[in-house]
Amino acid sequence: MVHAAAPGPAITIRVMQEGDLTAVAAIEAASFSDAWPRSAFAELMPRGYARLRVAVAANGEVCGYCVMLLAGGEGEIANIATHPAWRGRGVGRALLQESLAAADEALAEAIFLEVRESNAAARALYAAQGFVQVGRRRQYYQQPAEDALVMRRARGASAPSSRSADDHAAPPSRSH
Ligand SMILES: CC(C)(COP(=O)(O)OP(=O)(O)OC[C@H]1O[C@@H](n2cnc3c(N)ncnc32)[C@H](O)[C@@H]1OP(=O)(O)O)[C@@H](O)C(=O)NCCC(=O)NCCS
Numbered sequence: 664m665v666h667a668a669a670p671g672p673a674i675t676i677r678v679m680q681e682g683d684l685t686a687v688a689a690i691e692a693a694s695f696s697d698a699w700p701r702s703a704f705a706e707l708m709p710r711g712y713a714r715l716r717v718a719v720a721a722n723g724e725v726c727g728y729c730v731m732l733l734a735g736g737e738g739e740i741a742n743i744a745t746h747p748a749w750r751g752r753g754v755g756r757a758l759l760q761e762s763l764a765a766a767d768e769a770l771a772e773a774i775f776l777e778v779r780e781s782n783a784a785a786r787a788l789y790a791a792q793g794f795v796q797v798g799r800r801r802q803y804y805q806q807p808a809e810d811a812l813v814m815r816r817a818r819g820a821s822a823p824s825s826r827s828a829d830d831h832a833a834p835p836s837r838s839h
């Protein structure tokens with residue numbers, strides 16, 4: 664199990680269970696205009712290639728979830744959301760990091776995902792975990808129609824350095 668770092672109360676990440684589905688479906692409905700039905704989570708739960716995790720607060724409340732699919736040496740973050748009341752407290756990052764660590768451990772070469780172009784919060788979350796944009800699917804989403812950006816994270820990749828280009832310049836020559 665993984666414990667989220669501060670700030671905010673500690674949370675625990677564990678396998679999604681049948682009893683979580685009502686809370687998960689409520690978070691999903693509050694998070695997406697094209698929400699997955701409860702049955703979509705239920706059908707994935709027993710699949711060997713699907714990895715469903717929930718973040719649980721100390722009082723047992725489900726505050727977020729992450730669904731990752733792993734097959735053929737690659738993975739996909741198929742779904743991730745944090746309960747609106749829990750956003751901005753490290754839950755999404757903890758969920759994503761836990762899944763990425765599992766993907767690295769499984770030697771998945773790369774993890775992919777799609778994200779709405781306008782979803783600044785998710786894009787920042789992904790970029791901070793080493794995802795980079797590798798493509799675009801035009802008008803991929805409905806309600807409202809919008810392009811999806813395709814992002815990829817290579818195995819073991821971490822966030823890009825925040826150093827400026829100047830920091831990367833070669834040091835002055837010492838040959839003379
Ligand atoms: C995207 C989402 C899962 C982030 O979850 P969260 O628990 O609020 O995120 P965290 O508190 O762990 O934040 C982690 C990082 O995400 C980014 N982030 C989170 N909220 C942000 C916001 N409102 N604006 C900009 N960046 C944000 C930041 O990089 C943040 O790191 P920082 O705190 O060091 O700045 C959450 O906003 C959500 O559920 N959104 C609706 C569902 C959704 O869009 N899912 C993704 C579909 S592709």
